[in-house]
Amino acid sequence: MKISGNAIRPGMVIEHQGRLWRAVRIFHTQPGKGGAYLQVELRDLRSGTKLNERFRSAENVERVRLDQRSFQFLFRDGDQLTFMDTETFEQITLNTDAIGEEQIVFLQENMQVAIDFYEDEPISVQLPETVTLAVVEADPVVKGQTAASSFKPATLENGAKTLVPPHIEAGTRIVVNTADGSYVERAKD
Known part of the structure; x- marks a missing residue:
């Protein structure tokens, strides 16, 4: 779904430069000269890299809809994290990159998390607030x-x-x- 560049909000997932990005922070900027724009800090959902991008209201970006399912964290084995679907009891294993370095320290055994899926591929893990x-x-x-x-x-x-x-x-x-x-x-x- 196409949205205006100034309609991006923190937490939204957009497709930009052929990759999936989550908006982390946004800053509305209105310089004295020229039009206003939205400064957006983006984090790549697959690699975790960050990007700062400017979007004007005239630009359109593709908002991506992700399926979110509830999982329970079971255990960590090196860089691999094992989760269990709370409805089907299926287990999936993800790399620690799915969470990010800042948040991995807060992951605890038996914690309920939400995992985002894009076309049946697990993309990222959302911890409780x-x-x-x-x-x-x-x-x-x-x-x-x-x-x-x-x-x-x-x-x-x-x-x-x-x-x-x-x-x-x-x-x-x-x-x-x-x-x-x-x-x-x-x-x-």
Whole structure:
């Protein structure tokens, strides 16, 4: 389906230069001279490479419809990830490139994920928006730093590092955004 260049939104999949791309970030830009355009950061669904492209409203791009099915992550064997379809119980194995380096650290056993298919070929894995993890190590609070909102570095149980508020200590369970690894809130469990 053809859409206008300025109708691209984050998460959309488009066909551009003969490849499938997911829009990661968009920026509306209106320079003082010339027409407005949309600066789009794209990520190739097959190779994971990134591309920054400008689209004007007069340009048309092909929006791709992907089939999305629910899967459960079973286990990791080197660079291979095994998933089970929650309806048919069929298992598929994908390379770690299907998720991306930034998000692979948040993949946990038995996690429910969505896998995008294009013409019956698995293209990418979508993790849940947030995961709950325990803080293993957090820097102590420095007195006098509470005048302004400040964050301190912390290490999570999966080895990822993030910034947390001063009141979070080791052993606390927190909710983390899987897209960028940022702190969301203290877990309610």
